[in-house]
Amino acid sequence: MMLEIRNITKKFGGIVAINDTSFNINKNEIFGLIGPNGAGKTTMFNIITGNYKPTSGKVFLDGKDITNKKNYKIVREGIARTFQNIRLFSSMSVLDNILIGFDNSIKYTYLESIFRFPRYFSQEKKTKEKAYEIMEFLGIEKFANELASSLSYGNQRKVEIARAMATNPKILLLDEPAAGMNPNETKQLAHLLFDIRDKFDITILLIEHDMKFVNHLCDKVLVLDYGKTIFEGKIEDAIQDEEVIKAYLGDFKHA
Amino acid sequence: MDFITLLQQLVNGISLGSMYALIAIGYTMVYGVLRLINFAHADIMMVGAFAAYYAADSLGFSLSFAFLFAVVVSVIVGILTDKIAYKPLRQAPRISLLITAIGVSFFLENLVNVTFGGTPKSFSVPEFFEQIINIKGAILTPTVIIVPIITILLLLVLLFILFKTKYGIAIRALAFDVKTVSLMGVDSNKIIMIVFILGSSLAGVSGLFWAISYPILTPYMGVMIGLKAFAAAVLGGIGSVTGAVLGGFILGFTEVVFVAFYPEMGGYKDAIAFVFLIFVLLFKPTGIMGINFEKSRF
Amino acid sequence: MNKNFIIYLTLAILFVLISPYLFDDYGVRILNNIFIFLILAASYNLINGVTGQFSLEPNGFVAIGAYVTALCLLSEDLKWDLFQLEDPAPWVLALNTSLVPALLLSGVVATIVAVFLAAPVFRVRGDYLAIVTLGFGFIIKVFAINSPEITNGSIGLNEIPSLINIYWTGGIAIITVLVMLNIVYSKYGRAMKAVRDDEDAASAIGINTFKIKTMAFGTSAFFEGVGGGLLAILLTTISPDLFTFFLTFQLLIIIVLGGLGSMTGTIIGTVLVIGGSEWLRFLDGPMNIFGIQTEAHPGLRMVIFSVILILVMLFAREGIMGKKELSTILRKKFKKGKDDVRD
Numbered sequence A: 001m002m003l004e005i006r007n008i009t010k011k012f013g014g015i016v017a018i019n020d021t022s023f024n025i026n027k028n029e030i031f032g033l034i035g036p037n038g039a040g041k042t043t044m045f046n047i048i049t050g051n052y053k054p055t056s057g058k059v060f061l062d063g064k065d066i067t068n069k070k071n072y073k074i075v076r077e078g079i080a081r082t083f084q085n086i087r088l089f090s091s092m093s094v095l096d097n098i099l100i101g102f103d104n105s106i107k108y109t110y111l112e113s114i115f116r117f118p119r120y121f122s123q124e125k126k127t128k129e130k131a132y133e134i135m136e137f138l139g140i141e142k143f144a145n146e147l148a149s150s151l152s153y154g155n156q157r158k159v160e161i162a163r164a165m166a167t168n169p170k171i172l173l174l175d176e177p178a179a180g181m182n183p184n185e186t187k188q189l190a191h192l193l194f195d196i197r198d199k200f201d202i203t204i205l206l207i208e209h210d211m212k213f214v215n216h217l218c219d220k221v222l223v224l225d226y227g228k229t230i231f232e233g234k235i236e237d238a239i240q241d242e243e244v245i246k247a248y249l250g251d252f253k254h255a
Numbered sequence B: 001m002d003f004i005t006l007l008q009q010l011v012n013g014i015s016l017g018s019m020y021a022l023i024a025i026g027y028t029m030v031y032g033v034l035r036l037i038n039f040a041h042a043d044i045m046m047v048g049a050f051a052a053y054y055a056a057d058s059l060g061f062s063l064s065f066a067f068l069f070a071v072v073v074s075v076i077v078g079i080l081t082d083k084i085a086y087k088p089l090r091q092a093p094r095i096s097l098l099i100t101a102i103g104v105s106f107f108l109e110n111l112v113n114v115t116f117g118g119t120p121k122s123f124s125v126p127e128f129f130e131q132i133i134n135i136k137g138a139i140l141t142p143t144v145i146i147v148p149i150i151t152i153l154l155l156l157v158l159l160f161i162l163f164k165t166k167y168g169i170a171i172r173a174l175a176f177d178v179k180t181v182s183l184m185g186v187d188s189n190k191i192i193m194i195v196f197i198l199g200s201s202l203a204g205v206s207g208l209f210w211a212i213s214y215p216i217l218t219p220y221m222g223v224m225i226g227l228k229a230f231a232a233a234v235l236g237g238i239g240s241v242t243g244a245v246l247g248g249f250i251l252g253f254t255e256v257v258f259v260a261f262y263p264e265m266g267g268y269k270d271a272i273a274f275v276f277l278i279f280v281l282l283f284k285p286t287g288i289m290g291i292n293f294e295k296s297r298f
Numbered sequence C: 001m002n003k004n005f006i007i008y009l010t011l012a013i014l015f016v017l018i019s020p021y022l023f024d025d026y027g028v029r030i031l032n033n034i035f036i037f038l039i040l041a042a043s044y045n046l047i048n049g050v051t052g053q054f055s056l057e058p059n060g061f062v063a064i065g066a067y068v069t070a071l072c073l074l075s076e077d078l079k080w081d082l083f084q085l086e087d088p089a090p091w092v093l094a095l096n097t098s099l100v101p102a103l104l105l106s107g108v109v110a111t112i113v114a115v116f117l118a119a120p121v122f123r124v125r126g127d128y129l130a131i132v133t134l135g136f137g138f139i140i141k142v143f144a145i146n147s148p149e150i151t152n153g154s155i156g157l158n159e160i161p162s163l164i165n166i167y168w169t170g171g172i173a174i175i176t177v178l179v180m181l182n183i184v185y186s187k188y189g190r191a192m193k194a195v196r197d198d199e200d201a202a203s204a205i206g207i208n209t210f211k212i213k214t215m216a217f218g219t220s221a222f223f224e225g226v227g228g229g230l231l232a233i234l235l236t237t238i239s240p241d242l243f244t245f246f247l248t249f250q251l252l253i254i255i256v257l258g259g260l261g262s263m264t265g266t267i268i269g270t271v272l273v274i275g276g277s278e279w280l281r282f283l284d285g286p287m288n289i290f291g292i293q294t295e296a297h298p299g300l301r302m303v304i305f306s307v308i309l310i311l312v313m314l315f316a317r318e319g320i321m322g323k324k325e326l327s328t329i330l331r332k333k334f335k336k337g338k339d340d341v342r343d
Helices: A041-048 A071-077 A094-105 A110-114 A118-138 A153-166 A183-200 A211-217 A235-240 A242-248 B003-034 B041-057 B063-089 B094-116 B142-164 B166-176 B178-183 B188-213 B221-236 B241-261 B263-283 C003-022 C025-050 C058-073 C076-082 C090-094 C099-123 C129-146 C166-184 C187-197 C199-204 C209-235 C245-258 C263-284 C300-315 C326-334
Strands: A003-012 A015-025 A030-034 A056-061 A079-081 A171-175 A203-207 A220-225 A228-233 B133-135 B138-140 C287-289 C292-294
Touching: A003 A041, A015 A041, A015 A056, A015 A220, A015 A228, A030 A041, A030 A183, A030 A211, A041 A171, A041 A203, A071 A079, A071 C199, A079 A153, A094 A118, A094 A153, A094 C187, A110 A118, A110 C166, A110 C187, A118 A153, A118 A183, A153 A171, A153 A183, A183 A203, A183 A211, A220 A235, A220 A242, A228 A235, A228 A242, A235 A242, B003 B041, B003 B138, B003 B142, B003 B166, B003 B188, B003 B221, B003 B241, B041 B063, B041 B094, B041 B188, B041 B221, B063 B094, B063 B188, B063 C300, B094 B221, B094 C245, B094 C300, B138 B142, B142 B166, B142 B188, B142 B241, B166 B178, B166 B188, B178 B188, B221 B241, B221 B263, B221 C129, B241 B263, B263 C099, B263 C129, C003 C025, C003 C166, C025 C058, C025 C166, C025 C187, C025 C209, C025 C245, C025 C263, C058 C099, C058 C129, C058 C209, C058 C245, C076 C090, C099 C129, C099 C209, C129 C245, C166 C187, C166 C209, C166 C263, C187 C199, C187 C209, C199 C209, C245 C263, C245 C300, C263 C300
Parallel strands: A030 A203, A030 A220, A079 A171, A171 A203
Antiparallel strands: A003 A015, A003 A056, A220 A228, B133 B138, C287 C292
């Protein structure tokens, strides 16, 4: 079991955003978190990544309790995420954006960088090579020195994924990765995610609204509505489930 | 220290604190709607003081007219500051706005310096305010009694505006969520202008009070006062008008009592505000009233 | 190492070496000023421009550095002579070092104070950094005035030995710029820029933003302290009201005009502002405008400066260089390959 969510409840003042929700994700699964808008999906993400503290409940990553750890420390434990509205570092190149993902694994000290010790050069070189590997895998290496914000939307998405991959995560959290993409791009993204899952031996959790995408990609889904789990299991079964249909009021017709 | 002297210090402290409070209100309100620390705000108080001086000294106005003149000038400067320097930068990164605010502050200080000259100006305080009133041994002046009373009255008026009028509700809503408020058809720029009008007028009043209480005016007097007023606002809880007043009173009182108890350390009284600030940031960043603005950034 | 970069560095060193022969006394004085301001501006740019945290700290740390160096360099006898308000404290008397340790100590003390100052602020996000550092500058002045056994109070310290010349100021300026560049082109600089661009995304990618901000702030303080030490020696006399907010304000204009975050911009900005400041001195005196004689209006120069700052923020926020360096512009012109990533 890679990720275990155990009885998570999250209240914001009087509002219950997540109501006693539990689920598990196994290694190498591609897991979908779906549900109507406002169901609590992004809140759940933020709890897993340590941006919010749950009111109660626990989160376990690969057996380890990470519930109250700070968000940047959780990245080092092996969780990386992308954002719904693509948050790249706008003043920096694509390469630099990805290098930042590697920064935790780069081993030279502040003074060593100031005085340009040999370790600076060897580490930078090694890391740059690793960054190029990821960029080539995603097909964006020709943009390496371009300003990240000057790329097309689809390519920016790839840069964000590359940056997350650079942190060498055990599990990758993607917040609506297919948002704003046409069907062709969406299909490519699905293939890409399969490839990433296989080549990097990771687990994927994603939030999505595009049901075709979810259908194609996810092994299992969890359907949230008003912070409560209303279904967990395979997507073919989800589509038939009465509660799910009620929650979406027919959105599944498009699946 | 006996009770009478303590009472005297208390009143003096509240009077000083009132002047901090009036300025602190402006800081807290502008921070609430713009998330901006308006560095130029205390300089509006200074402008108000100098306006009163100019009105009384050069134009020969009576005190009441000088008072009105001070408030009107302060409000005009406040509105112009927002219109010319802050409004164009509504969508700009926060640091740009802060830098501009510093620029405006510096501009006002030096403009007054060039216009009035660098020598400190002496405000002619009407004799009425300088009488000695002796209440059971406590030595007071009309100033230290009137200032807190008017301040509290103004606070009540402001609270009425904020909680019982539609503009006030809009201001408080704006402090929480600019985007949603605009979507509901409220002209956020007009509301922000009202915030500046309210804050600047109170600063102008404070300027006049200051001129009466401490009649030596310099163009740079706003800097120290502004720092302290901002510390008071943070102490009370940034974003809360009541908190600003509370913070102001506490700071004023602490300063006065500190000097009374430790006259040999008197030079350090200016550091008290700073100590309060660091303390609050370390232990209770949301201040006494505890308003938390942090919404989800993720 | 970048080929162009070595050329610039060599040119810079050569320039410093021959500058006493290029300029007269007045010119050398201005050049000393420019070099010291370059040290201060380059370090100020690290916290403000590169890390994006709006701070107003320089005058405070410059003051600390100036006093530490002055106290280190003054001999015990001199101290007995100079301290008039109160006898100097024993540790003040005992403090006596040569030039380089004095400057290093200035930097270290400034850094230690900086870390204590910034930590509470950065824990809470950094919005209040500006006001805390602004207040800090005043508190230093209050402290200097009210601790006569350490600082000789309002009288200040003079007869500081004149141990440095243009080679020192120029040399340390070059070193400072090099250090800043090395920081920026390392994983730490990348993290600082990330914090500037999107602090929340930075922490979401594993960066300890609190640590990075504190590192940047402490580093800025170090070089501002050293710069303060150099200033003390150059002026040979210091007092509490020497290090006012105007110093910070000038540095702010420099880095804003040059482009927040750009080292090239800072260099250009320093020359423009310090040189321009000299040239604009005429504004403070009586002037002849189209045949009309005006009176002297001291302070007009500062009004003009503040207007310039406001205009730059309103219409040219990115400054002259934006966030780019000269190397970026040149590279784009000559389209180098993927092995030359000095962006």
